[in-house]
Amino acid sequence: MRVLVTGAASGLGAALVRALVARGDDVLATDVDEVGSTSSTNEGGSTNEGGSTSELRLDIRSDDDWAAASAWVEEHWGGLDLLVNNAGVAGGGRIERTSMADWEWITGINLFGVVRGTRAFVPMLKAQGSGRIVNVASLAGLVHPPGMGSYNAVKAAVVAFSETAAHELAPYGVGVSVVCPSYFRTNLMATMRGEDTDVAAKIAAMVDESPLTADDIAAAVLAGVDAGEEVIVPDQPARDAVALKHADRTSYDTLMRQTAARMKEREA
Numbered sequence: 152m153r154v155l156v157t158g159a160a161s162g163l164g165a166a167l168v169r170a171l172v173a174r175g176d177d178v179l180a181t182d183v184d185e186v187g188s189t190s191s192t193n194e195g196g197s198t199n200e201g202g203s204t205s206e207l208r209l210d211i212r213s214d215d216d217w218a219a220a221s222a223w224v225e226e227h228w229g230g231l232d233l234l235v236n237n238a239g240v241a242g243g244g245r246i247e248r249t250s251m252a253d254w255e256w257i258t259g260i261n262l263f264g265v266v267r268g269t270r271a272f273v274p275m276l277k278a279q280g281s282g283r284i285v286n287v288a289s290l291a292g293l294v295h296p297p298g299m300g301s302y303n304a305v306k307a308a309v310v311a312f313s314e315t316a317a318h319e320l321a322p323y324g325v326g327v328s329v330v331c332p333s334y335f336r337t338n339l340m341a342t343m344r345g346e347d348t349d350v351a352a353k354i355a356a357m358v359d360e361s362p363l364t365a366d367d368i369a370a371a372v373l374a375g376v377d378a379g380e381e382v383i384v385p386d387q388p389a390r391d392a393v394a395l396k397h398a399d400r401t402s403y404d405t406l407m408r409q410t411a412a413r414m415k416e417r418e419a
């Protein structure tokens with residue numbers, strides 16, 4: 152497969168590149184940062200293990216960068232089988248402690264980055280009548296803990312946009328999946344913005360202490376993609392949380408409000 156991955160310099164993006172190349176896929180690894188720490192640096196593409204890795208700097212906020220990526224794909228591959236909109240940042244905080252500047256920042260990356268990438272490649276995928284877009288949202292897009300309003304809202308929007316695109320593009324033979332993992336260990340919290348340090352510390356602990364690695368999530372994501380799943384919930388804690396919300400809304404609300412009550416106690 153010919154695959155473009157965003158946010159490939161770290162965490163889940165890097166793990167996806169490793170897994171894809173190991174199984175023989177050709178990957179264009181992109182990031183706003185240098186990708187070289189996780190895969191070989193080269194200009195025209197290198198062959199390692201089964202597949203190949205090429206690299207391109209791509210800031211998902213830039214339509215010019217997306218146009219350059221689309222041109223690279225057209226020139227080198229003549230088409231694309233899989234677009235993975237993975238890049239994202241951490242954010243959140245209590246409502247009155249999250250500035251509008253931070254809302255705009257996280258929306259510009261976690262939502263509009265996915266929208267820009269999808270808009271950039273849909274014409275190519277429609278024309279070829281094949282391909283799949285995989286958008287990395289979060290469990291936060293399906294269940295919504297207190298203290299994480301901006302992150303929850305943009306990830307829920309990615310879930311909604313992905314479902315919309317899956318319906319809209321199905322007649323063209325183009326598939327869309329959205330990925331909704333629970334916490335797993337990456338560098339995500341290094342990007343966290345906002346003044347609510349209490350909430351940030353709690354989220355950082357969940358990420359740092361998770362038993363799940365980016366490689367675990369990458370393997371489950373690829374299994375879901377291969378199965379054509381449109382909503383990929385790649386780990387058991389995430390599946391349990393979604394099941395609780397649907398099966399027992401009262402218990403789910405109680406749990407969420409206990410979390411909010413503990414946040415209030417720490418304010419005192």
Ligand SMILES: NC(=O)c1ccc[n+]([C@@H]2O[C@H](COP(=O)([O-])OP(=O)(O)OC[C@H]3O[C@@H](n4cnc5c(N)ncnc54)[C@H](O)[C@@H]3O)[C@@H](O)[C@H]2O)c1
Nearest residue numbers: 158160161162163183210211238239289334335337338339
């Ligand atoms: N780690 C978790 O617990 C967790 C849980 C659920 C969802 N996610 C999601 O998984 C995705 C990957 O995050 P991760 O945990 O691997 O974090 P990470 O910080 O390790 O990796 C994210 C990568 O995205 C890149 N990036 C950030 N802004 C960018 C931009 N404007 N343009 C291009 N690249 C940019 C970063 O440079 C970094 O390499 C994100 O969308 C995140 O929201 C993570």
